[in-house]
Structures are given as C-alpha cells and as structure tokens.
C-alpha cells in the first residue's frame with residue numbers, strides 16, 4: 683500500500699514536471715537524425731583518407747546503388763570503382779561489403795536501427811566486432827544511435843534523479859517503468875526532450891543554480907541546496 687502511494691505520488695509529480703517544463707521551453711522538436719549505417723560506412727571510407735574524398739566516394743555509392751542492400755550483393759569490382767577516389771579503395775570495398783553481409787546475416791535486413799534499443803555496452807560490442815572500423819567510427823555511430831533512441835540519455839536520468847523520481851540514474855528500466863505509468867506513449871519522448879533541454883540549460887552536470895529553477899518546488903535536491911546556501 684505504501685509502495686503504491688509512493689508510485690502514485692511519483693506519477694503525479696512526473697505530470698507536474700512535464701507541465702512546468704512545457705510552460706518553460708514550449709514544444710521541443712525532434713531533431714532529424716542521421717542513419718547510423720550511413721555514418722559507419724562514411725567513417726570507414728574516411729579512414730586514412732581525406733574527408734573530402736570520403737564524401738565524394740559516399741555520394742557515388744548513394745548515386746550508383748539503390749541502397750546498402752544492393753551494395754551487399756554487388757561485386758567488389760563495382761564497389762571499388764565507385765569509391766576509387768579514397769585511399770585503399772580495394773580494401774575498403776571488401777570491408778564495406780563484409781560489414782553489410784554480416785549485418786544482413788544477423789538481422790535479415792541491412793540496417794543498424796535494431797541497435798537503437800540496445801544498451802550502450804551491447805551496441806559498442808557489436809560495432810567493435812567489425813573489421814576495419816576505428817574507435818572514432820564506433821563513437822560516431824553510437825552518438826547517432828543515441829540521438830534517435832527513446833531519449834533516455836544520461837542527462838535526462840541526472841535530472842530525474844535530482845528530482846528524486848528515480849533511485850539510480852544507471853537503471854534505465856526504472857525510468858522506463860515510471861514514464862510508462864505516468865505518460866501516454868506519444869508524450870514520453872517529448873517529455874525526455876523537455877528534460878534534456880532543462881539538463882543542458884539549467885540543471886547542468888556541475889555548477890547548476892537552483893534558486894531560479896522552474897522545478898525548485900518539486901525538487902528535493904534544489905530545496906536542500908537553496909536552504910543550505912541561506913543558512
């Protein structure tokens with residue numbers, strides 16, 4: 683019973699926080715995200731080559747082939763000829779084809795979208811297994827995967843933790859459960875975008891000032907910090 687009351691209080695609080703943030707920041711549009719596989723192939727082409735040449739090669743691939751799946755089933759010669767302007771074109775043609783074949787064999791489609799729902803550790807391990815990809819390529823791809831995900835970033839978790847809505851900012855399941863109960867599905871990702879905006883503008887990692895925060899009355903962390911500074 684006590685647990686149920688606590689959960690209901692948190693649900694009400696999420697809704698109040700959503701209202702306060704919407705009043706403060708308005709509608710937060712979803713940013714157009716890049717395709718993670720596009721980024722991965724681009725970074726593979728750019729490895730030890732100039733960005734300008736990699737961009738030219740990438741454009742040629744996009745113009746000469748219908749999609750990544752067509753490249754997967756094309757001959758190495760055809761791929762190599764499209765990307766001939768980058769250094770080590772024959773090797774890169776082979777690596778790109780191998781990468782596309784491996785993705786298809788595991789997923790029955792040529793897309794990395796399934797990684798958007800995977801944990802960081804799983805996604806990084808998966809990407810790290812591809813031959814020829816540098817650390818930077820994996821990091822760039824991870825950044826794109828996280829942009830298009832549920833929006834539950836570490837920044838969002840930080841604010842929810844300070845608001846005492848969750849116990850641990852590392853437990854994604856706890857956040858998902860709370861938001862599932864508090865908000866209809868169509869409003870959850872917008873709520874995350876609002877919280878993210880707040881995390882970046884006001885409730886920053888360090889040096890955040892609670893006195894003028896719109897969430898102060900809802901926030902135990904903010905109340906204790908402002909009381910301390912008064913005392």
Ligand code: SF4
Nearest residue numbers: 844885892895901904
């Ligand atoms: S009151 Fe302080 S800790 Fe709480 S949400 Fe605002 S800035 Fe963050």
